[in-house]
Amino acid sequence: MIIPPRAPATSRVSLLVSDIDGTLINGNKELTPATLAAAARLREAGIRLCLVSSRSVRGMQMYLQQIGNDTPSAGLNGGEIVDAAGEVLETQSLDAEAARLTVETLTTNHVDAWAFTGREWLIRDIAAPYVPRERRAVQFDPTVVSSFEPYIDRIGKIMGATNDYPLLERMEIELQAMLGDRVNSRRSSPWYLDVTHPKANKGRAARRLAALLDVDPSEVACIGDMDNDISMLSTAALAIAMGNAPEQVAESAHFITGTNDQDGWAQAVETLILPRAAR
Structure with a gap:
């Protein structure tokens, strides 16, 4: 299902910034075989994958390890950003x-x-x-x-x-x-x-992750499912909402994929991300 976009979706993707809960993982909090295979295909195609979550980075570790993470990540909706080794690069605390x-x-x-x-x-x-x-x-x-x-x-x-x-x-x-x-x-x-903190939002986090990887914003895709994902979807060059996303989130996206219990993330990678591989 195509949502009328506020600007056309990009035809080139070098980086996918992905939410975790309700997006990358299914309702049982698992990475499915299809998702792991799709993540491997991203790597083969030269497309970087960064995870951003409302979880703390500590609470993201099991998924970072399973996908063989080699990029920076953002936890607490961007309130903490770490490098691939887990070293803290920046934090944002509430006053x-x-x-x-x-x-x-x-x-x-x-x-x-x-x-x-x-x-x-x-x-x-x-x-x-x-x-x-x-x-x-x-x-x-x-x-x-x-x-x-x-x-x-x-x-x-x-x-x-x-x-x-x-x-x-x-x-x-x-x-x-x-x-x-x-x-x-x-x-x-x-x-x-x-x-x-006001700077701790996923839109800013996606931009910071792209900058750390020296990826132009015009080649950044984002995928998510909830209100806290709107800030990154609304500014992404390619924005994808999960099929389980509420209406206000779907309206921020260029495309809607399947739900997180239908391997919607893997579907999005195969049909929307990989065909746009910048390499």
Whole structure:
């Protein structure tokens, strides 16, 4: 399905910047054989692959290893950027007062608030409903703290978690309106809200990754599925939304591929990326 684009899609691709959850991996948090084969074909065609995620880079490691990563990556929606060896190149932390107000607002509205400081995942309630789900996803344990205050000046992301999806959508809008250009407030799933530094967005991350690899922006493709992917899709030379993406995300793309449970990522690589290989 072709979406009328704001500008024509590029005919040359040298770099694919990809989201992970809901995009690269399926609903069981797995890289399928088709996806691994497609990633190998990208490498053979000379197209670089960079992963960018709302996860911390620590929580991306299992997938970076499986695809044989040899490029920079971005975690926390661009709040941390590392080289291929995992060395930190840059970080963006929320200002302390914005972090406090975010935690206070989420807590007042009965949304669980978590904090990420790069390698640390901080929580105040080990029994919170989404903790087991996140532990399985990132494959490391949270640190339980009584308060985020000792970490308040080095928080890269505050995540709100709740099964009240309409409430979380409202929190996304309200926090952005309340804190303005001090934060970037975007949902990474129907049940997770990410609040990061304003420079920590996937659009900027995609541009930084391209610059690190000396790839012209006109040869960058991006693929994603959620609201926090819109910033990179809306500026990509070739933008692809997953079939499981909500309408507002699909509208930011040139093309829509299959869902993440239909090997949509591999389909996009085979039909949209590889035919445009710049080499």
